[in-house]
Amino acid sequence: MTAEVSTYSREYILGRIQSLTGLWFVLFLCEHLFTNSQVALFFADDQMWFVRSVNFLHSLPYLQVIEIVLLGVPILFHAVLGIRIAITGKSIYASGDGTKPIIKSGRNRAFRWQKITAFILLIGIIAHVVNMRFMHYPTTTSYGSTHYYFTKVPIFSKLYSLSERLNVTLYSKVDLANVGTELKKVQAKIFELNKKEKQLYIEEEKYGAYMDEMNHLQKLLGSYKKKAALYQGLSDYQLNSDQVVVVADNTGTLMLINVASCFRSSINCILYTIFVASAAFHAFNGLGAAAMSWGILIRKSAQIKWFSICIGLMLLIGALGLMAIWGSYIYHYI
Numbered sequence: 001m002t003a004e005v006s007t008y009s010r011e012y013i014l015g016r017i018q019s020l021t022g023l024w025f026v027l028f029l030c031e032h033l034f035t036n037s038q039v040a041l042f043f044a045d046d047q048m049w050f051v052r053s054v055n056f057l058h059s060l061p062y063l064q065v066i067e068i069v070l071l072g073v074p075i076l077f078h079a080v081l082g083i084r085i086a087i088t089g090k091s092i093y094a095s096g097d098g099t100k101p102i103i104k105s106g107r108n109r110a111f112r113w114q115k116i117t118a119f120i121l122l123i124g125i126i127a128h129v130v131n132m133r134f135m136h137y138p139t140t141t142s143y144g145s146t147h148y149y150f151t152k153v154p155i156f157s158k159l160y161s162l163s164e165r166l167n168v169t170l171y172s173k174v175d176l177a178n179v180g181t182e183l184k185k186v187q188a189k190i191f192e193l194n195k196k197e198k199q200l201y202i203e204e205e206k207y208g209a210y211m212d213e214m215n216h217l218q219k220l221l222g223s224y225k226k227k228a229a230l231y232q233g234l235s236d237y238q239l240n241s242d243q244v245v246v247v248a249d250n251t252g253t254l255m256l257i258n259v260a261s262c263f264r265s266s267i268n269c270i271l272y273t274i275f276v277a278s279a280a281f282h283a284f285n286g287l288g289a290a291a292m293s294w295g296i297l298i299r300k301s302a303q304i305k306w307f308s309i310c311i312g313l314m315l316l317i318g319a320l321g322l323m324a325i326w327g328s329y330i331y332h333y334i
């Protein structure tokens, strides 16, 4: 008897965690696809909403902690518990013993799709995060309030007009050939100027008459340090002849170029369409079922209304994702 109660409690708690992390995933998906849909507004009308939204997110303090604690951990929990349900076949939505709501055949079909889309998402999210968050994630170097952001992209036909629209600089393999040597020269110059600055400080303290010279020296030193930051960032990249490094003064602009680069390929667009459709279905079918698994909606008419709302949201959020994908694709071919 005791064993039965504790088993039920464990299953129940795991089910609640699965449900809550799923609800969190729904919120993230709404925010993420809303932000990404704004890419299409740039291509259609030069609107910088996407760049501003990404820059806002990147200005948050402790961003990496937020990403791990508020995103990585909940998604991991949800995925691990989901795989467990898929393997053991234990649905948290329907047990038939009266402890959980019984779901009719239409819902069972939806539950089967919930599992299918879960596997698509598992592969999709890993590939997507590796691609956008790690492989093509901008690197950065700074000097004072000057920040340089770098990303490597293949050359595509609209890249030059896009870089003009976004006011970014492109460096080719040829441009980077001497960057290591230039960096060494600049570093040597900084060393020399630093020495001069120290000397000038001592003399200034003694005679108090070197203010102008000191100002000039510090300006010169600043401009060399900025150059060094730029060359340092560039020197980390190895390019093929069909690639360039894009340099911007903010992350959002480079994310936009990365998205544009990704969606110039029709295969990527089709794979992303399946990914976004699966995410929208999984999130909002899950949201529909959650209201029942929490026992919030008992009456059948209320359940039907709630599912209609969820289907509406599914279509809306899915459409926002498709806007980002196909809005970018169309840009390459008009």
Ligand code: HEM
Binding pocket: 029, 032, 033, 036, 054, 057, 067, 071, 121, 125, 128, 129, 132, 133, 255, 259, 272, 275, 276, 279, 320, 321, 322, 324, 325
């Ligand atoms: C329209 C399609 C999508 C586009 C254009 C897109 C774009 C991006 C970009 C640019 C990033 C890097 C963001 C940053 O670090 O600032 C990113 C990260 C991420 N995306 Fe997407 N995404 C799309 C769809 C999805 C979908 C459907 C999901 C979930 C199922 C998803 C989950 C994630 C996750 C978990 C991250 C890592 C978040 C982070 O570490 O900040 N994305 N995506």
